[in-house]
Amino acid sequence: MAGYSDSEIPSLFFGPNESKRVDVTLSLKHEAAQPVPTGKPQFFDQPEFTVAGVTDTTSLGGHGSDAIVRTRESLAKETVALGKDPAGAAPLGTYERERDKLQASLAQEDRAELHHALGDVQEKLGNSLEAVREYQRAAEINPSETYLFDWGSELLLHHAPEPAAEVFRKGNQLFPRSVRMLIGLGAAWFARGSYDQAVQKICEASDLNPGDSAAYLFLGMMQSAEPAPAAEALEKLHRFVTLQPQNAQANYYYAVGLWKVRKGPEDSASTAHVEALLRNAIHLDPKYAAAYLQLGIVHSDEKDYAQAISDYRQAIQSDPEMQIEEAHYRLAQAYRRVGDVANAEAELRIYDKVAKESAQKTERERHEVRQFVYTLRDQPAAQAP
Numbered sequence: 001m002a003g004y005s006d007s008e009i010p011s012l013f014f015g016p017n018e019s020k021r022v023d024v025t026l027s028l029k030h031e032a033a034q035p036v037p038t039g040k041p042q043f044f045d046q047p048e049f050t051v052a053g054v055t056d057t058t059s060l061g062g063h064g065s066d067a068i069v070r071t072r073e074s075l076a077k078e079t080v081a082l083g084k085d086p087a088g089a090a091p092l093g094t095y096e097r098e099r100d101k102l103q104a105s106l107a108q109e110d111r112a113e114l115h116h117a118l119g120d121v122q123e124k125l126g127n128s129l130e131a132v133r134e135y136q137r138a139a140e141i142n143p144s145e146t147y148l149f150d151w152g153s154e155l156l157l158h159h160a161p162e163p164a165a166e167v168f169r170k171g172n173q174l175f176p177r178s179v180r181m182l183i184g185l186g187a188a189w190f191a192r193g194s195y196d197q198a199v200q201k202i203c204e205a206s207d208l209n210p211g212d213s214a215a216y217l218f219l220g221m222m223q224s225a226e227p228a229p230a231a232e233a234l235e236k237l238h239r240f241v242t243l244q245p246q247n248a249q250a251n252y253y254y255a256v257g258l259w260k261v262r263k264g265p266e267d268s269a270s271t272a273h274v275e276a277l278l279r280n281a282i283h284l285d286p287k288y289a290a291a292y293l294q295l296g297i298v299h300s301d302e303k304d305y306a307q308a309i310s311d312y313r314q315a316i317q318s319d320p321e322m323q324i325e326e327a328h329y330r331l332a333q334a335y336r337r338v339g340d341v342a343n344a345e346a347e348l349r350i351y352d353k354v355a356k357e358s359a360q361k362t363e364r365e366r367h368e369v370r371q372f373v374y375t376l377r378d379q380p381a382a383q384a385p
Helices: 066-081 092-108 112-124 128-141 145-157 161-174 179-191 195-208 214-224 231-243 248-261 268-284 289-301 305-318 325-337 341-368
Strands: 049-055 371-376 381-383
Touching (some): 092 112, 112 128, 112 145, 128 371, 145 161, 145 179, 179 195, 179 214, 195 214, 195 231, 231 248, 248 289, 268 289, 305 325, 325 341
Antiparallel strands (some): 049 371, 371 381
């Protein structure tokens, strides 16, 4: 690093299955010919983007269907969650007092940890533009894995996938063993509409730590919005259920992947495998509404409509808070298949009501997450697609 002396690592000896952590400290050079660098670290010279402002989130169109848009939003929120400790909301006045305290401290000393803490507080106060600038300043002063990740995830949350991808990509270069940095990069690629690149990065993350569920869950969420999973993604999901056979989500996501790549109703072996995985997921989690729904889809495809009806009803009863739109719609179709017109029409009415309420709820949530307006180098101001 410019302005610092080289540091030499002594010989290391490893036993079987042994890992070691080695910290390397670079000392500042004091020679006149090598002045200590000032200002921003070279890593952040000439950024490729500038966040110019915020706007209300109006339309999140772009590649694919509304299912993909919802998946993009879910992936962004889950990415943020990888960097935050779960905690209940505090009263507004508490955050305002903390903001004032941090700003006063920064007036005395420009420290990375103060900027990062202020970014957290500003986000809780709904001041997303101020938050992202604080996260950026923290990373400029100290480009640590945590500060870089939180900066990138803040950009991703507020529909700025290109800037987020740049931060995660540079963070991956600095911290190639960071699982969540690769996950963030994959989520940013997905938000940009690049499914193959997204899958590649998430698969790389799963290879870094095969026993960690996080990357597999992101793969599962991605495949749910695509017609068919990539072969590499399906391979990783198979590894997930192999390593964690008692994980309900592992069974479910691998089942969904197999279902999407099966050769059709004549592929009885794949169908039986899918059904077994789904039943295991339900056995492990009796309230797994999505697994009941997928099981209903399997039975409907087999023209076992009576069982499909039971599955769909179980999906609805297992988690009524979810108000699964698709379950009501498919239940209506199954009733129609067996000639129960009255129940079919009743379910369609419920579906219309639930779908409308769900759309309104989604719209409210989208407006709560303001959209960054950003400028890419040599391009006009842009918003996320």
